[in-house]
Amino acid sequence: MARRQERPAAPRIGSPDLPMHLEDGLPRRHADLRQVRLAGLAGEVDLEHASLEECVVPSAAVDTLALRGATLIDVEVTDIRAVTVVARDTTIRRVRITGGRIGTLDLAEARIAELELRDVRVDYLSLAAARVEDVLIADCAIRAVDLPHAQLTRVAFERCRADEVDPRGMRASDLDLRGLDALSYLDALALRGATLTEDQVRALAPAFAAAAGIDVKG
Numbered sequence: 236m237a238r239r240q241e242r243p244a245a246p247r248i249g250s251p252d253l254p255m256h257l258e259d260g261l262p263r264r265h266a267d268l269r270q271v272r273l274a275g276l277a278g279e280v281d282l283e284h285a286s287l288e289e290c291v292v293p294s295a296a297v298d299t300l301a302l303r304g305a306t307l308i309d310v311e312v313t314d315i316r317a318v319t320v321v322a323r324d325t326t327i328r329r330v331r332i333t334g335g336r337i338g339t340l341d342l343a344e345a346r347i348a349e350l351e352l353r354d355v356r357v358d359y360l361s362l363a364a365a366r367v368e369d370v371l372i373a374d375c376a377i378r379a380v381d382l383p384h385a386q387l388t389r390v391a392f393e394r395c396r397a398d399e400v401d402p403r404g405m406r407a408s409d410l411d412l413r414g415l416d417a418l419s420y421l422d423a424l425a426l427r428g429a430t431l432t433e434d435q436v437r438a439l440a441p442a443f444a445a446a447a448g449i450d451v452k453g
Contacts, residue, residue, distance in 0.1 A: 243409040243430045246369040251309040
């Protein structure tokens, strides 16, 4: 008899495949960048519709990093400081972001496979209408997580906290929220497909009751 798979399944994440040697590169819209280091990024940086493959972005300090429509494959970003990262409608595969602070990280409508977000402070994270597979978010502090109409598969949080999570219209499979300490969920019933701890379910009991039309009185 086949062994039953333990649920939730963990994200399947590999490290970015990076070369030993990288050339210095210059960011520009529609650029085709391969095996380069984008060092010293600052101010307004436009990489919309660019292709980044086997690239490193170290210690960026930007007002806006524009990545709308870009493709990122095997990319490592470290110690980023950004007011806004606009990555709507991007294609992301094997990308790791480690350390730093981001005001708005907009990944709405993105196609994501193998993304690791670790030790980053984010004010607003949007995955609205994104197609997301194999994502690990660890040791992060996030004020608001926006998930309306996202499709999430094998997504896990570890040692994270958030003020507010909006899962309305979300579709999830193997979504592990046990490592996310969230103060509130805007729609508890939209958490179908997610895994929570018993303590998290107890804390959400009033929201579940209200969503089901149950009047709870002491």
